[in-house]
Amino acid sequence: MKLYRFLTGPDDSSFCHxxxxxxxxxxxxxxxPSLTYDPLLGKTYCGQAVVKExxxxxxxxxxKLGEQ
Known part of the structure; x- marks a missing residue:
């Protein structure tokens, strides 16, 4: 079975970790990877899809995908 997750977070080292x-x-x-900017907060957010067999x-x- 293939699992899919889309990870998101602020554009900083926490997302890379x-x-x-x-x-x-x-x-x-x-x-x-994808990036989006929130002009109201003045922040950039990242996203990256990951898969696992x-x-x-x-x-x-x-x-619980995060525990796999």
Whole structure:
């Protein structure tokens, strides 16, 4: 089964650490990163899709993707 997550966060080192942690848990980058700017807050936010193959499981919406 393939799992999908879309990681988001502010454009700072915390986002890079979030993606790095996912990569070190076996997730793989999927597609290009994205950026968006919130003019009201004056902040830029990042997003990156990641995927992971997991064996022996059937999909269930209650799966906690961050714990995989």
């Amino acid at each position: 979030k993606v790095t942690a996912a990569l070190n848990k076996g997730w793989e980058l999927h597609g290009s 997991v064996e022996g499981k059937d999909y269930d919406p209650s799966i």
